Amino acid sequence: MTREDKSAAIAELKEDLSNSPFFYLTDSSTLTVAKINKLRRLCFEKNIKIKVAKNTMIQKALEDAPESKGYQALFDSLKGPTTIMISSNPKAPALLIEEFRKTEARPLLKAAYIDSAVFVGDEQLAILTKLKTKDEMVGEIIGLLQSPARRLAAQITATGSKLAGIVKALEERGS
Numbered sequence: 001m002t003r004e005d006k007s008a009a010i011a012e013l014k015e016d017l018s019n020s021p022f023f024y025l026t027d028s029s030t031l032t033v034a035k036i037n038k039l040r041r042l043c044f045e046k047n048i049k050i051k052v053a054k055n056t057m058i059q060k061a062l063e064d065a066p067e068s069k070g071y072q073a074l075f076d077s078l079k080g081p082t083t084i085m086i087s088s089n090p091k092a093p094a095l096l097i098e099e100f101r102k103t104e105a106r107p108l109l110k111a112a113y114i115d116s117a118v119f120v121g122d123e124q125l126a127i128l129t130k131l132k133t134k135d136e137m138v139g140e141i142i143g144l145l146q147s148p149a150r151r152l153a154a155q156i157t158a159t160g161s162k163l164a165g166i167v168k169a170l171e172e173r174g175s
Contacts, residue, residue: 014065020087025112026097028083042099046096047088048085049087055078058084074113091130095129112128
């Protein structure tokens with residue numbers, strides 16, 4: 001690989017990683033070609049971009065980012081073979097890894113970058129699968145906001161029918 005090719009690959013990686021607030025660093029070594037192809041197919045179906053890159057190139061792509069991004073915490077995870085999973089959904093790669101590992105031993109989670117939070121180690125996979133997406137959070141908030149209004153409406157409706165029953169009973173007594 002020439003110097004220009006390396007620079008182009010680093011620039012492409014930098015663009016991919018900076019445009020996504022969610023990416024996972026995994027180890028998919030020891031998987032056969034057929035199993036890697038199956039993993040790639042699953043990633044494609046779930047709209048997850050998957051790339052294999054050299055650790056030095058990944059680190060160079062992340063080094064130029066502002067320190068506030070917190071990429072430095074990922075550098076210790078860049079040892080051994082690394083596969084990058086990039087997604088617009090923070091938990092989609094975690095769910096895919098969990099699903100894939102029902103039949104395979106890998107990929108192992110090295111680290112995950114979720115909106116400036118870094119999760120290091122395979123034991124973090126369970127936490128990542130339980131993350132709520134933005135849409136799920138918005139839905140929960142709307143549900144919580146609507147809950148008091150629903151209860152109030154139910155009380156008003158119930159009170160109105162009770163009053164109607166009382167008025168009807170009084171009317172029947174009077175006649």
